[in-house]
Amino acid sequence: MKSIEIRQQFLDFFQEKNHQIVPSAPMVVKDDPTLMFTNAGMNQFKDMFLGNKPIKFPRIADTQKCLRVSGKHNDLEEVGHDTYHHTMFEMLGNWSFGDYFKEEAIEWGWELLTKVFGVDKSRLYITIFGGDQADLMPADVEAEKLWQKWISPDRIIHGSKKDNFWEMGDVGPCGPCSEIHVDLRPDDQRKLVDGKALVNTDNPLVIEIWNLVFIQFNRKADGSLEALPNKHVDTGMGFERLAMVLQGKQSNYDTDVFQPLLQAIATLSAQPYGVDRQKDVAMRVIADHLRAVAFAIADGQMPSNNKAGYVIRRILRRAVRYGYTFLGFEKPFIHNLVPVLVNQMGDYFPELKRNQDLIVNVISEEENSFLRTLATGLTLLQKIIDDVKAGGYKTVKGSEAFELYDTYGFPLDLTELICRENGLIVSRREFDEEMAKQKERSRADANVETSDMIVVREDDREEFVGYDHLTTTVEITRYRIVKTKGKELVHLVLNITPFYAESGGQIGDRGILKSADGEVIKVLDAFIENNLIIHLCDKMPSNIHGKFKAIVDEKLRRLTANNHTATHLLHHALRKVLGSHVEQKGSLVTPEYLRFDFSHFKKMEAEELKAVALEVNRMIRENHQQELFKDIPIDEAKELGAMSLFGEKYGDLVRAVRFGNSIELCGGTHAQSTGQIGLFVIRHETSIAAGVRRIEAITADAAEAFFYEQHETLSELKTLLKNANDLPKAVQNLLDQNRDLQKDLDAAGQKIVNGLIDGLKAKAKNVDGIDVISQRLDLTSDNAKNLVFRLSRELNNTLIVVGLVQNNKPMLMVTLTEDLAKSGRLNAGAVVRELAKEINGGGGGQPHFATAGGSNAEGLDKALSRAECMI
RNA sequence: GGGGGAUUAGCUCAGUUGGCUAGAGCGUUUGACUGGCAGUCAAAAGGUCAUCGGUUCGAUUCCGAUAUUCUCCA
DSSP, X not given: OOHHHHHHHHHHHHHHTTOEEOOOXXXXXXXXXXXXXXXXXXXXXXXXXXXXXXXXXXEEEEEEEEEOEETTEEOGGGTTTSSSOOSEEEEEEEEEESSOOHHHHHHHHHIIIIIISOOOGGGEEXXXXXXXXXXXXXXXXXXXXXXXXXXXXXXXXXXXXXXXXEESSSSEEEEEEEEEEEEOSOHHHHHHSOGGGGTTTTOTTEEEEEEEEEEEEEEOTTSOEEEEEEEEEEEEEEHHHHHHHHTTOSSGGGSTTTHHHHHHHHHHXXXXXXXXXXXXXXXXXXXXXHHHHXXXXXXXXOOOSSHHHHHHHHHHHHHHHHHHHHSOOOSOOGGGGHHHHHHHHTTTOHHHHHTHHHHHHHHHHHHHHHHHXXXXXXXXXXXXXXXXXXXXXXXXXXXXXXXXXXHHOOOHXXXXXXHHXXXXXXXXXXHHHHHHHHHHHHHHHHOEEEOOOEESSOOOOOEEOTTTOSEEEEEEEEEEEEEETTEEEEEEEESEEOOOOBXXXXXXXXXXXXXXXXXEEEEEEEEEETTEEEEEESSOOSOTTSEEEEEEOHHHHHHHHHHHHHHHHHHHHHHXXXXXXXXXEEEEEOSSXXXXXXXXXXXXXXXXXXXXXXXXXXXXXXXXXXXXXXXXEHHHHHHHTOXXXXXXXXXXXXXXXXXXXXXXXXOSXXXXXXXXXXXXXXXXXXXXXXXXXXXXXXXXXXXXXHHHHHHHHHHHHHHHTTSOXXXXXXXXXXXXXXXXXXXXXXXXXXXXXXXXXXXXXXXXEEEXXXXXEEEEOOOOHHHHHHHHHHHHHHOSSEEEEEEEEETTEEEEEEEEOHHHHHHTSOOHHHHHHHHHGGGTOEEEEOSSEEEEEOSOGGGHHHHHHTGGGGO
C-alpha cells in the first residue's frame, strides 16, 4: 500500500466514525513561548485540554507535521545513523474532547490496524499503565480489560510510569496511556526470542507504533492528582513507521516516503544507495533534513541566525556538511531535490507546492553561504595545521578548533577529519572545556527563575477589551515572580484587560495599573502564554486583592495603530505595484516604526519604491474608514477577499479589517481611518533571505520629524552653496574642483621638490666617510617625504636629516640611502630618537626611514646641527 | 539575550611588537601584437583603510562607542 493511501485510509476511517478531519497546524509555533516547533499531534489542541479555549468539535482526526530538534525531544544527532529517527515526521492522531473514552479508542485502534490495514495480530503487543506507588495510582485495569476483548492477556504488558503515564508538564491534564507495539523480525528470530521480551528495549524491529493517551486527571501544583470532569483521548501514530510496517520494510527509509528522495540523491551524487554504510547515512541525513527544512520554509520560517530560524539553518547545514564530506558535493545540490519532495507530498500539503520557488531559492542561497563559510574555515584551518607542523607538534589545540567552530562556524568533525588526514589530532578535552565555558556564559545570562503561577481568584476567561477601551477597572486573577539578571519582575493575569498582547507582529501595549490608594504599577509589556494574557510589571502591588485601574499608554497605542494600519496599506500597495506573488513573510509593528518582510525575488528599483510609497500615501489621503468584521468564519472572510496568513487554525472564527480595498485577517489594533496616519515614509529596503525582502518604514510623527530633518539638512547645504539651483551638480563641481586642486597641489609640490634637489645634494658634507645632508625646509610633511625618498634613490652612502615645522609642531625625518642602511653602520630609528630629544619628542620607523615629532620648535636647528655627530 | 569575529580598490581578499610613500588576483580603461573575435603582453585609472571619539610625535594597526554583517551558545 502506498503511503499516500495509508494516510488517506487513516483519515477516512475516523471520518466514518464521525471525526472532523482538520488540516495539520503549522510546524512553526507562533504563540507559545515554551515551544519553537510543533513536536506532537496534540500541540494545536493544548488550549482545549487546558480549558483555555472552548471545544468546537468533540471528535477530531488529522495528520500533524512535527519537528523534533530542540528541547526535550532532541533527535538531531541520531538522525541518519539509524533507521527510525527523524527530525520532521507526520503524526497521525485521533482525538476525543470529553466525548468517547477508552472503550472506543481501543476498539477503533485495533480495528484500524488489524482489519483495515491487515497487520498480523500475532505480531502485536500492548502495554498498559502498571500503577505507581508514589502517586498512589493503581494499574489501569479498565484499559487492560478492554484490551482483553481483542488480544490474549499474555500479550499485555504492565508498563512503568515513565513509559505509560503521560504528562504535559509539571502541572495540568495527564493520564495513563496504552501503547501498541509491533514485532517486525523474521520468523526464525521470533522463534528464538519472544517478542514480548523485546518491547521497549530499543530494538529497531520491535517498536511502538501507536500511543493512546487517556487524559483523566489534573496534576495540581502540590503534586496531587484530581479526576477531571471531562475525559479526553489523545492518540499518536508515527506515519513513517506505519508505512514501514505496512510495506513490509525494516527501515523507515526503505518506504516510499523516503525512497524517491534517496534515489534522487543517489543519482545526483552518481553513487548508489545501500552499498556503503557511511554514504547511506549521509543520504538519509540529507533526505530527512530536506523534508524538515522545506516544510519549515513553507510554514514561513526562514533560516536565520537566531531562535527557530537558527535551528532550521543548523539542520540544513548538517545536510550540506554530510553531502560535502561523504558524497563529494562541493556545490549547492540540496535545492535540486525540492521538486522531488513537492511532487511526492505537495498534494496533501499544498503549502509546499505554493512556496516551491521560495523554498528552492532559500535553500540554494543558504547552501552557497555555508559553502563560503566552509571555504574560509578551510583557509584558516590550513594556517593552523601549517603552524602546528612547523612547530613539530602533533596536536591542534582545542581552543583553536573551538575558535574555528564558534567564531567561523566551521564544524568540529570536519576539523578533526582534515587534521587526521594531516597526521594530527585535535584535543577534544580542551574543545569540550571551551564549549562548557560558552554554555555557562549563555546560561548565566539567560538565567530566568520563574515561580509557579499563583491563583488569586478563579476566573477562567480573561477577556481582552482593548479594542474599545484603553482604561478599565480590573482585578488580578493570577501572578508569579520572575527573576532575571538580578532584576525581579512580576507577571500578572487580569480578569479583563485593555492591554493588547504581542501578536501578529504588533508588540504588546505599555501603560500602568493604578490601585485605589494611588499605587502605580508599570506595565512594561503584555504577551500571550497558553492563551492567557500576561502583563509584565515592574513590581508587585501591595494589595493584590484590590481593584485597579488599568490604563494603556494612549500615545504609544495610537502610534502603533498608525504603523499597523500602514503595514496593511503597504502590503496592498506592494501587491499592486509588484504583483500578487508578494506574500507576507513576517512583520513587526512598534510605536516607533514598522517592518514588513515579503516574498519578492529581486531588489526593488527606486521607482518601484516610490510607486509603493505614493500608493500608500494616496490611500492615506483618501481617508478610508476602518471597517471591522468581528468573529466571522474563515471561509466568509476569504470570500470578502481577505488575504490569509500563516497560523490560522481550521474552524476558527476570525477578525478581518478593511481599509478601502485592503482586507486582511488581523487581530491587531488599527487607526479609525487612514487619514490619521498622516504620512508614510519608506526608510530602508533590504534583503533578509533569498527571495525575501524587508521594508522598514515610519509614519505620522516620526515621518514628519524625518521630513523636517531632511529639509533642514538641505537648507543648510543650500545656504553653504550660495543657494545653488542644482544642488547635486554644485556638489559634484566641488568634488571635481577639489580633485583638480589636489592634483595641482601635488604637481606644485613636486616642482618645489625638483627645485630643491640639486641644492641639497650640493650641501652634502663628508663626515668619517659618510655624506651628511642636514637641512631645515619649509615644506609639508608629504612633500618632504617625497623629497627625501627621491634623494635616497639618487644618492649613495648618505645620511639625510630634514626638519620642518607644521602647525607649530616641529618634525624630523631621517633617511639613509639603501646601501648605507644595509651596511648596518647606522639606524634611522636610533638617529631620529636621539635627535628628537632636542625637540622634546619621540619617534621611530624602519632602519632606512624614520620620523619624529615634538613640542619644542626652538630645538629644531640644534637637532639638525647635531646630525653629523650621529656618525 | 550573551560571547567571539569581520568591515581595506567595482569583486575576492593580503597587510605583527603602531612608522614599509596602503598591496595582490579578478574586473574596468587604454595601447601593442592579430584580417576580426578570442588570447597574450604592457600601462593606467580606481582607496575619507565602515563611522565617530580617545591614546600617541605619529593610528589601517591599540582602546572605547555606533552602524552593518558573520558565527556559536541560550
